[in-house]
Amino acid sequence: GAVVSQHPSRVICKSGTSVKIECRSLDFQATTMFWYRQFPKKSLMLMATSNEGSKATYEQGVEKDKFLINHASLTLSTLTVTSAHPEDSSFYICSALREGSETQYFGPGTRLLVL
């Protein structure tokens, strides 16, 4: 089956630093990837749509300068949380839409803790 990986799986950082999270589709090409955020005991909230070779599309209320997304290749999208603050602590999950398929394949998630 299709596999999506995320790196790192968890990260702890100091307030004010930037953190980069990678999302890779390991065995298929994905022109579109999605970034979600999940708070404890809450559902997933879509943050942005990452399109290969073009700018990401952000959902209402999501700061594009805060959450930088780059989709440089057909298998890699990155999310950079800039100047992280404790309120950015969350579980970030990416998904990849396989070309020709309607099913999204989700990564295992990245737990971010900002101290």
Added chain:
Amino acid sequence: KQEVTQIPAALSVPEGENLVLNCSFTDSAIYNLQWFRQDPGKGLTSLLLIQSSQREQTSGRLNASLDKSSGRSTLYIAASQPGDSATYLCAVPHGSGNTGKLIFGQGTTLQVKP
């Protein structure tokens, strides 16, 4: 604006029971509906995808139904096992097309006791 709701938020059953998880959505013009499983601290695994033209999908002990007119879907789990313990999420795409952008329900956390 589409809203997805899942009831109950949590469910605990003894092993072997059949159970039903509920998902409702406010806008019936959906392209498809998916059910996912999420284990604690993990990502999502797609269980079943029902197209808008379909009424149900089956995979092993899982059966998902879809009633667009009433804005409801159910996930039926037969002969539950402790390994079924997880959070189950339903999701529909934004808008009426296959945008890929999903709106999730809050999830139902299932515990199956041995």
